[in-house]
Structure formats: structure tokens, C-alpha cells
Amino acid sequence: QKEVEQNSGPLSVPEGAIASLNCTYSDRGSQSFFWYRQYSGKSPELIMFIYSNGDKEDGRFTAQLNKASQYVSLLIRDSQPSDSATYLCAVNRLNAGNMLTFGGGTRLMVKP
Amino acid sequence: DADVTQTPRNRITKTGKRIMLECSQTKGHDRMYWYRQDPGLGLRLIYYSFDVKDINKGEISDGYSVSRQAQAKFSLSLESAIPNQTALYFCATIESNTGELFFGEGSRLTVL
Numbered sequence: 714q715k716e717v718e719q720n721s722g723p724l725s726v727p728e729g730a731i732a733s734l735n736c737t738y739s740d741r742g743s744q745s746f747f748w749y750r751q752y753s754g755k756s757p758e759l760i761m762f763i764y765s766n767g768d769k770e771d772g773r774f775t776a777q778l779n780k781a782s783q784y785v786s787l788l789i790r791d792s793q794p795s796d797s798a799t800y801l802c803a804v805n806r807l808n809a810g811n812m813l814t815f816g817g818g819t820r821l822m823v824k825p
Numbered sequence: 826d827a828d829v830t831q832t833p834r835n836r837i838t839k840t841g842k843r844i845m846l847e848c849s850q851t852k853g854h855d856r857m858y859w860y861r862q863d864p865g866l867g868l869r870l871i872y873y874s875f876d877v878k879d880i881n882k883g884e885i886s887d888g889y890s891v892s893r894q895a896q897a898k899f900s901l902s903l904e905s906a907i908p909n910q911t912a913l914y915f916c917a918t919i920e921s922n923t924g925e926l927f928f929g930e931g932s933r934l935t936v937l
Contacts, residue, residue, distance in 0.1 A: 745924050756928035805924050815867035
């Protein structure tokens with residue numbers, strides 16, 4: 714089992730819809746969780762991070778964390794074509810020297 | 826100018842050649858990282874450094890070496906490049922308070 718797993722996609726949603734991106738992790742000692750967006754050929758950029766169980770909202774983005782189920786998700790409301798990118802989930806593993814471990818990424822396509 | 830700068834941005838080389846990828850940062854962060862990205866595999870950690878005297882292997886360090894010349898500079902070397910080291914390489918620094926990674930623009934390496 715990979716330490717951080719994501720469905721590679723592509724996930725295709727129509728413009729204006731809600732895109733739901735999911736991530737599971739194996740290390741129960743994980744402390745913090747990050748979502749990065751990466752456009753093709755570019756470097757990843759941080760969208761959000763979340764530390765506590767529950768929801769965290771930032772504009773059109775909502776991160777959801779459930780440590781009991783070892784699950785973190787990212788919701789994108791009112792999806793736009795400019796949201797089309799690969800979304801990387803990353804987990805800060807306390808038991809691994811606070812290193813970030815990345816999932817393989819989910820490619821999101823928002824169709825006009 | 827970018828906060829994290831990588832050179833070269835693109836490099837094509839032959840099997841057996843020595844290659845150095847350089848990274849410099851102006852963010853003043855102590856911790857620096859080298860990641861490798863392959864399609865569908867996300868970002869995998871090669872080496873990381875917490876300060877000039879502290880170098881650590883990541884999950885895929887075989888075939889690579891690093892040098893931390895100063896707080897702001899962290900170089901990655903391939904002593905004898907092989908084709909399966911063809912990948913996109915990212916240098917990153919980390920904001921210790923939040924755990925956010927700041928990436929360079931990437932160095933695309935092709936080994937023929």
C-alpha cells in the first residue's frame with residue numbers, strides 16, 4: 714500500500730460544478746495535510762493545508778480531514794476551466810522526520 | 826526573480842555522464858529538499874538538508890549525491906547518469922511554521 718494514495722483520474726467535471734478530490738494515507742502519525750495544484754510543466758503551488766479534523770474553507774476551496782478514516786479531501790466549488798490541473802495531496806509524517814510524502818496526483822479537467 | 830531558482834532548466838545528456846543540478850533560494854529558509862517527479866508517481870524525495878551540516882537521504886537517494894554549499898545553495902549530482910534518471914527534478918524550501926513547501930521551477934533532465 715502506498716503511503717499516500719490518490720486516484721490518478723482524469724476527473725472530468727462541467728464548468729460550475731463541484732469537483733471532489735480524495736486522498737487516503739496510511740501513517741496514523743501524520744500531523745498535517747496539504748493540497749498542491751500543479752499546472753502542466755509548472756511547479757506545484759500550495760492551495761490549502763489542514764491540521765484538524767473537520768472542514769476548512771478558503772474561497773471556492775474546502776479541505777476536509779477525517780483522521781479516524783485516514784482520509785483528506787478537497788472540494789472545489791463553481792469549478793472553472795482554469796482549475797484544470799493536477800492536484801497533489803501531501804502528508805507531513807511526524808514519524809518520518811516531518812517529511813512531506815506526496816500522492817501521485819489527480820488530474821482534474823473542467824469542461825466549459 | 827523567483828525565490829527558489831534552479832539551473833539548468835533543461836538538460837539532455839548521455840549515459841555515464843556526471844550531471845549537477847543547482848538550486849539557490851532567497852527565502853532564508855534552513856531546510857531544503859530535492860524531489861524527483863515521474864508521471865503518475867507524484868513527487869519523491871531524493872535528499873533533504875536541515876542546515877549546512879545536516880544532510881539526509883530521502884526515499885530514492887541511490888545514484889544521487891548532494892552538497893549544501895551554504896544556507897542558500899543546495900546542489901544535486903548524478904555521478905553517472907542512467908536513462909531511468911530521466912525525470913523532472915524540483916528543489917524546494919520549507920516554511921517551518923506552516924510546513925508549506927516552496928518549489929523552484931524545475932529542471933527537466935533527459936538521459937539518453
